[in-house]
Amino acid sequence: MADRKLPPLADATSGALGAVVANTLVFPLDVIKTRLQVQSKTLSTLSPHQSYTSSSDAFLKIVRTEGIAGLYSGLGAGLLGTVANAFAYFWFYAQVRGWYSRRIGGEGGIGTGMELGLGAVAGALSQFFTLPISVVTTRQQTTVKHEQLSFLQTMKQIRYDEGIQGLWKGLRASLVLCVNPAITYGMFERLKTVWLKRSNNPDGRLSAGQVFILGALSKTLATVVTYPYIMAKVRLQWAPPKITDGELSDDEKESITYKSAPDVLRKVFASEGLAGLYQGMEAQIVKAVLCQAILFVCKDEISVYTMILLRFLFRNNNKSAVSRVPG
Template identity: 50%
Template structure:
């Protein structure tokens, strides 16, 4: 029986390795994740006083304010659902991406590298499937990260509240911009493969964890800059005002409504509010994911080999 390699590892193996790497990365950068989410929903509301409008001048200012009001635990609000969402999203994405890529190579008799266009197409298809399955977890996480402590609930209670108030469709709030954002991982993974090829061939390097970190950072920065306005729009659609300001804040109806109101109230740069924190978090987590996925893939291969040997 042939030995298992990275190329022959089945899609579920890549999915397990990808999920483990993503959860590890998120655990390290989670305070930045909650800060960028809160900055993204901090809009200008005419009917709110300065005291009612939470405002962070920077990521560090946000961390200080949260610690002062909620303690250190406030920096990890919603971590459980976020880890669940990260695990399910990355497991589904890596499984779908590996499965689709494997089938495409098989039926097209492709033995070389894929074109940039095909990488993007396969990534977008995998991203769309992933989004349809995992959007409810994203909605729950956003609610837990942005609601005040006295209104925050656990995962099950948050789901129940959403269904009671908005119906089952509420769990898929923001699905349209989320589907548009399928191009984000497509751009990330497509550019990762191409940048990796250029770096390895130009500098005659091997894909070490350090090189993977660098290439992952470049590819994620590119994807984040291109798609950020829709990232912000999706978060604002999934956000729910606290009870203190409900009635004073007009709910967003669609991604177009978010983008047009932000443009009117805050100008073009309002579309990129919090982008520096988003990029820092996204780049760190994505680069760590690419770096750790390679390591976790090796452990997954070892686990497969041990399982096969135990069945002999």
């Protein structure tokens, strides 16, 4: 423990715990953006209390009709998904990177582009195992308080209504969205180059504040590019409210029944125009930027205490080993 670098598993644990703290703090924004993403003109007349004009309107209506607890609908499933995603991604990335490193005879040949590619592969593999948690979270976030079920009950309900494949709704859209980190990184590097060139920075380095600004801008641009697919994924995982006979025509029912991400994009654009493809984007961007910033801060703080704990355990193990040596 002479150096200050955490072992990979401890580093992943710090990251996962930081992600839990960050996602708990911004979870109300996640609920708001999810409800904005699934609302439609077709259903607005049937459920006016779940028809929102903006993020602030959604916040006020949720608190008024469901209380503060409504802003945390699906929190348990959401945090479980956060931890599962963090560990699944870490494990698959270690496996994929290790395999590729052995194939090329060392890590020296792994460039930035390949690192991003390996990360995308790890992200795609982790989706196969963690997507059911995402589907359950979406269902809980978009269900009114008096109809909400527990995590296991929601999972059983999905299996009963839609079969086991219902737990993997939105898988193709999730795989497409694995390119989001690569877009973010590519935009960051481009903005960094432009920034340094215009600022005439002699050492070619960015300050912490500049990194945050460029990182937030890069994440925003990547979100704008991929947002229609983010919205499509949520609509595929969402289940429309139960509709009694005569409330909607067959055409209206068809307009909120989706077969694939392209089908979602086509139907939303046809009924709500370009604006419909970007419903909830404001809350999505604020949530993503805040979550990333909080995550970095929390991870650094948790890493410090993790290092202290590991040093304590390491010293105790050494003392125990010494005490067992015959005199």
